[in-house]
Amino acid sequence: MFEPLDPLLHSQLRLAVMSLLMNVEVAEFNYIKEKTNATAGNLSVQVNKLKDAGYIAVEKSYKDNYPLTTCKITETGINAFEAYLNALRSYIKPT
Incomplete structure (x- = not known):
């Protein structure tokens, strides 16, 4: 069964921003x-x-x-990102 994908994260640029922020404590806008x-x-x-x-x-x-301007991922963002990745896995390996 396919898990629903978070429409907010299912955008190339927003997903890229979240991916970057998952790997740094804080990032400058530039x-x-x-x-x-x-x-x-x-x-x-x-x-x-x-x-x-x-x-x-x-x-x-x-x-x-x-x-x-600096950006930092929140706990909510980390949870949403991890849930998005788990949902995406359901598309890669359907059961």
């Missing part, structure tokens, strides 16, 4: 942008969707008088 090859505008929209769902925490501050 780092995520560089690693995903996303435009700033598109990434901003997708980060906000993940934040609104409670999957990531976003902090805005300043570094050397320049705006700095």
Whole structure:
């Protein structure tokens, strides 16, 4: 039986952001942008969707008088990501 896939994570860019954040404690917006090859505008929209769902925490501050946005995965996000991977496995190895 196929498990339902989280529609929020079933987007290439949002899945890439979550994958990156699973492997680091915190990531700067520009780092995520560089690693995903996303435009700033598109990434901003997708980060906000993940934040609104409670999957990531976003902090805005300043570094050397320049705006700095950092992202960190939440416990809810970790659980959602792991559930997504488990659901995806049901498609790879159907029983």
